[in-house]
Amino acid sequence: MKTNLIFLIPLLPLLGALFNLFLGRVIWRVAAGRDPSRRVVHFVAVGTVVASFAVALSLLVGPLFELFWKWHQGGKSGLSEALTQSVYTWIEVGNLKLDLAFRMDTLSGVMVMVVTFVGSLIHLYSTGYMADEPRYAAYFGYLNLFTGAMLILVLGDNLPVMFIGWEGVGLCSYLLIGFWFENNQFAYAGRKAFVVNRIGDFAFLIGMFLLFQAVGGLDYETLRSDAAMAAYRSPLWGERLAFWAGLFLFIGACGKSAQIPLYVWLPDAMAGPTPVSALIHAATMVTAGVYMVARMSFLYASSTAAMAVVAGVGALTALFAAIMAFAQTDFKKVLAYSTVSQLGFMFVGVGVGAYVAGIFHLVTHAFFKAGLFLAAGSVMHAMSGSGDIVKMGGLKKWLPWTHKTFVAYWLAICGIIPFAGFFSKDEILAGAWSAEGQGWLVGYGELLWVVLTVAALGTAFYMSRLYCLVFEGECRADDETRSHIHESPWSMTVPLAILAVFSVGIGFIGLPHVGGLPNVLESWLSASIARPDFHSTYPSIAESLHLSAQNHLGEGGLLLFMAIALVMGIAGIGAAWKLYRKGPSKLVADKSASGFAARIYQVVYNKFYVDELYDRIVVAPFRWACQALFDVVDKFVIDLIFVNGSAFVVGVVGRVARWVQNGQVHRYLGLLVVGAGCIFYFTREPTIDFSYTVSGGRVTFQADIGAGPSAIMSKTTELRWDFNGDGDSNDPEEQRFRNKTEAQLPIADVGSQVTLWYTDPVFKSTAKTVKPVDKNSDRVGGEQ
Amino acid sequence: MASAWVLPTILGLPLIGAILVMLIPRSEAGLARGFGFGFSLATFCISLAILGYFDSEYGRFQLVVDKEWIPGLNAHFKVGVDGISLWLVILTTFTTPIAILSAYRAVDKHVREFIAAMLILEVGMLGAFVALDMFLFYIFWEVMLIPMYFLIGIWGGKRRIYASIKFVIYTMAGSLLMLVAIFYMYAKHGAITGEYTTDFVALQKNLVLSSEAQFWCFAAFGLAFAIKVPLFPLHTWLPDAHVEAPTAGSVILAGLLLKFGIYGFIRFAMPMFPAGSQAWAPLLAILAVVGIIYGAYVAFAQPDVKKLVAYSSVSHLGFCVLGVFAMTAMGIEGSIYAMLSHGLTTGGLFLAIGVLYERRHTRRLAEFGGLWKQMPVFAGIFLIITLGSAGLPGLSGFIGEFLTIFGTFVASDASIPVPRLLAALAATGVIFGAVYLLYMFQKMMFGPITHEANRTLKDLSGREIAVFLPIVAMVFFMGIYPRPFLKSMEPAVERFMTTYHTKLAQTRDQTYVPGVSPKQARAAESSNPGALVPRLQPAVAASAPAAVAPPADAQAAALQAVAKRATAPPVAVDQAPAPPVAVDQTAGPPVATKIDPQTRVAGVKGALR
């Protein structure tokens, strides 16, 4: 259904950014002679995001819900209609027509809600957190720009528009990570994030091109059409097209959502201000990858191999990131690794076809992870900026509100029963267990489940360790910082509280199918993405995953799984509580002091040396190659040898030519005579040639004397022909035509090879030409 | 037609400006600058009139002016513009006033000569873009060199003499081979249709050389344009020229002079010699991709920021070359668009470097650092231009690169060897582009202020902002709404592709190129011009093999109304095994020659072969 309100959602934050970055300053400088005040800045910034949230909500509740309801009543066949808007034709070249089109269906509706709601909370929080930041307007400008770009990504109706948002958020994360650019480390972190994202975007581009070449269009309608589905199964490089396109798009998602090969930028991205980490590196940008896979569910659904890869990478990332988080001492680094791990969970969710579970975990994660980051911000705010958890402890006395909200988030992420984390993580685990795709290893789903369960245990452990080291035990901070610890102002604690409430409440929108509990989110989302058994949404997909947790496990099985998950959570909390209740545990310390355990600890502490590995394999060789290429190829080969070299050679020849001129007349005259002689000798060689035409059984030869006027020469030339190829010219026929330039004789007499001699009357030198004669065809014989 | 006045005016105006500026007394530097800027701005306004008259549906040349120039040579002053050259002309008139404005304080000695050189340079460039007569194009092509030579030589840096000589000899060597190719075409066209002309449209229409001659002619044209692009192995003149040229010179050199390479390929080399283009396309495409990656790699290792940007131009223009040889609508329009955006972004980068050079008189990256705090407005503008150059979606760079890579990806195997692999490799250029551009940006803008001098730098003055504003505006506009540009290119590119393929087909099965030997020519002159044809025909018609016997009536119209392939086919096709090879009977370049027995070239063989 056509509507022209959707573009307003991303446009508002973009206008906010434009105001804060350029217009505001210009107008105020002109009108009031000074920059706009802080109140104006954050009023515009927060206002635009909230307005965009309001518009989104009105669209969601209004027309979108009607469409959904109509679809829902209509028996849930296929996918429901969406709100679409095409602003203008962006690029139109040859058979490629891309317009700046937006689409709001149930999936993007959910994502917009998350982005705008969490975004506005974080904008509000930032007004407090960044209160004393000199570049206040620039900060809010970038934040608005980011929100706008993210909304374009989510609402885009075709892949290129999504790509605009994709790189836009990459740019904003570059600007915001390197916001405090005076410190070169932060600036480098920003650049690292942008470059790694760019590597992902490169793969995204290739995926897009593959899809276009196969399908002929890039908007979701054509990509979903039956013709496209058929094209996805066409073979390409040994596998299916869908596999390669999916794989390339997934590499792009890895770059953006920090999965195994390309996750290195996220931990360094903590250099940015904490609200930025909350918004970008927890709630919105990093989830773009998951959204993309969910949006392209039809593509992934048609290639189980691609889904296996997505799930596998997700599981691996979840496990590794969790382990890496064990030994981190910086508050935000722990949360960063936790985010990478949780994203792993989401990718497993969408990887095994449980798209709804993946998105559900995305939504819940957005709330509690944002909350965790904001809490970290408020703690660091209190500890005057330092994030080292070893120096904290027992802060619950000073920061009551932060502590209470932190507990909510902590329990949510550990997956304890009433909190949101439990339901979403459980859905994924169930989906993983019962998934089996065509061509998968037998028991692959179960393996995923085991890995995820261990990761869930790890999550509970490191989060509880974090909680204990920060809030429990007595305060280890030195008294100077201890005197400054104070609760954050309302502008920071209110968002925390709201997020805490949601961390609890949001879980109930996706209740498991146990005891007739309604799963609101599943019915809502299945209006626009593939349902677990794909045939109902995409009948054209022949074989694919046949997965539905219910029929596999039945209600009893589901309850069992929920129980196992809960047990894992509690076990993790217990273990961490025992070790770290009174501060950094002596047991871990002395255990890791010596022997084998020490080395493991070191490896885990240094994040498996992945960063150093990348530097040695990728960055250092790149720098060396640049310098080497420039010195060798550019300077030496091209410039020194060819350009200056040729100039040098010409110079030398010039000098030789000048040297010959030694001023003596005799040498000149000598050269004159010698020169004349040489020229005379070289240019007097006569040449002889002849051609023949075969027609009507007779061959006519036409001799052409290279030198001298033919008329004059004919009298005095000595021409000797040898027609029958016997090497001499004294056969009767040849005698007759001696000294004649024209000769005609029947084909029979002509041998396979004819030679002609010509002696020059003046210089008595003879020239000879030998030529094969092609007698059989009726054509004009040319020279070879 | 009514709009015929536009092109001569935009050519004449800067010329008059240059002459007037030279008459101003030496002391009036300010007046000279005012004149220069005034005239170039006026040219820009008039060039906007072209947009008014331009009808973007019509594929052929528009606003054509065709006046007799040299009767002896039958060379016409013929100018016209079509979808391809339209925006390049606008880019020229758009960039020149900006370059002159940016040089107000940078150039203080010989100001008069500087403005005159810039204006004559503009005339040269505009002339070359709109010329439709090969000879006229060659004249403007060379006229461009001399002012640039003086710009680098007189107002350049320390090694300016080496750089200027290298620039001139490099470009001149290439373009002189092109001159030989023009002679060759001129002579062949005269030999075939009897009427000697250098008018490009006529040459294009009825001159189909043999595939072997096209191979060599394309090589000659290609060398001249490859040097200009600059394509990978022939690029070493660019960094030297850029480092030593004054800012305004660099802006024009990077923004406009480099475009002639690609424009030359699209306008002259490919439509005229499609067989040659197809033969050379694989090598050039691979060199383009190598250029993209090599340019990016080497740019990263440059201590001097101007050299860094120079190598970035090598990388960017690699995309354009790749796009052109992909022979898809997307590829070609993408490469033209990439040229326009490269002109803006690289021009902007050089202006920014110029601003810093004016303040700190150095271009070494290590000297700068932490400027964002000191010059926030400049930093913002510099960031937008750098990102535009890095190809961020929403800015002009992205559209060009996106379409070129896309065009190469979907290209057919016939035009370039492994289109998808090449496109993928070219796309890595996008990554390396981000690497070195952001490396440059971080080294200059981020980090603490290390050098004392950087603490006292003033931010952009009013004039300088006026220089940057149009560029930033265009970078945004061309990124967000590229449609008007792409729409107007569409018909011209379509026509380019159709002429390319029709002529390719013609070359494949064209039979014979009758050359006229001196003996017959003189004999013909003495008797009557008409006689030449019949005299040739009967001697040949009798023996012309059945395969290609022309219909009787076509012979009568033989020489004059020749649509080359239709008539005069005294075929020397060696019927048997060899395929109907196009026999270009003349010696052509000494490498591989095939003499057609029919035209007995008295006395031309022997020593010369």
Next chain:
Amino acid sequence: MTSTFNAFDLMYIIPLLVLAVTGLLLVLAESFFKGRQRNHLMGLAVAGAIAAAVTAMILFRYTPDDEQGRLVLGMLKADRFAYFFTVLISFATAVTALVGASYQDEHNWQSGEFYGILLLVATGMTVMAMAADLVSAFIGIETMSLGIYVLVTSRRQSLRGTEAAMKYFVMGAVASAFMLYGIALVYGATGTTNLDSIEKVLANVQDLQLGLLVAGVFLLVIALAFKVAAIPFHMWAPDAYEGAPTPVTGFMATAVKASAFAVFIRIFVNTFEAESTAFGHMGWTSPLIVLAALTMTIANVAALRQENIKRMLAYSSISHAGVALVGVIAAGLGNREAATTAVMYYLAAYTVTTLGAFTVVAWLGSRDRERVLVDDFSGLASRHPGAALAMTVFMLSLGGIPPTAGFFGKFYVFKSAMEASDQALLWLVILGVINSAVSIYYYLRVVMTMYFRDPVEEFKPLRAGAITVVLVICALAILEMGILPGFWLGLAGG
């Protein structure tokens, strides 16, 4: 054929007579004037030259284009070709006289007979241009050469002048001997020395002594190649050009070379068919092709490292002679009208450019120290922008860079070479084009020293009166011929 003498025929060779009479008058008048008044002689000389030029132009317009031109006394042929060269020679003479006068004042060697001999040499050249008979060509060449030998030594006390003259004389005399011997053999072979009758003899005679003809033609080629300073025979040129006083060098480089080419075309292109002389497979053009290729390449390369500007211009004029030879070859190989026009236009452009260049060199010298080193030009642009601009135009034209006449001349010659005998000369044209790329280096080196370097020490150039006029005329002529060549091509019979 009886060549009865009637007075009206003289009307066609009025320019020749004007030059001869003025020359003789000047030689006589010289004895009456002393010291400073010698400038009046210069006035008379210039007047004579201009009068000859004007009359030649008038006669040029009256001779209809297609008509072969009138035979005067059986020895001279007065056709458009001849009048074109007469105008060229008169222009060169006038310029040399003008520059010579102020050059003499500057280096205070007063030689009155300079102008007389100059005019007589011009007369010799006009005879060459009008030669219709081998004998009149020979007489013209001798008159010119003897006059030039004297002009080269006109500065008696200068060592270099006399040495240059000595070398030039010896080589010149040998060449004249070659020529005479050539004429003798051709006379022997064809029985006549009149060019038109030779052409008739060649066309239809049966029992032609071919050996003699070929030997004679070859000797003629050597002699004329010497006069034109083609490579193996060019050794005298750099020394003679450097030794002679600069105005005379200018005259030698331009007028002498142009008239030598006129004789070349008269004898070879118009009379001997390219294929008629069985000399190599392309008749008399095959030695010429080798000559042209050698000339263009070696002269260009030799000029690269020259420090002395006069020697550099000498080598450059040799290489330009090579290009003109290509035109003559093209004319010989069948493209007669177009190539002859091309050569005539090329020679005109070359003459105007080289005269201008030598004038600037002469103008720079001061107080008996002839500034001839290229470094002496450094910083000229900042002191005398006008002269520097003129020199730049001359250098660009010599380098063949558009929009100058030099470029169009070269373009037109190479175009006609391409048309001749179906691109057989393609490799020669490619060689020529590569050479002009190489030549650009040393031409732009001069421009570079003028503009890019700072002045070394103060210039005190000659009294600039007459010279500025000459420079302005030459520079404007080059640009005009370059941009609108149509008019000049028409004149040259295009």
Next chain:
Amino acid sequence: MVSSIYSQITYGHFLVLAGVLFGIGLAGVILRRNALIVMMSIELMLNAANMTILTFARMHGDMRGHALAFIVIAVAAAEAAVGLAIVVAVYRARGHADVDRLSTLRH
């Protein structure tokens, strides 16, 4: 008897003689160092050419050849005059007339 001797000398002999003279003259110019000897060798070459012209005139029975011979003699004389003037100038300037030692103008 004398006429019989005359009858054996054909035009060929004259031509060969002229050729030999021309060769000797050329060798003289190239080999000898003294300017005067060089002058004489040049005169020899001119006279050789003159003889050839006269022989051919006799062969063709055409008076133009003889007229040409006179012209050649006049030209040779003029040339000798100018040549000697230059030799004198060189001698006065340098004190010697050695052609090979005149090499200040080089390269």
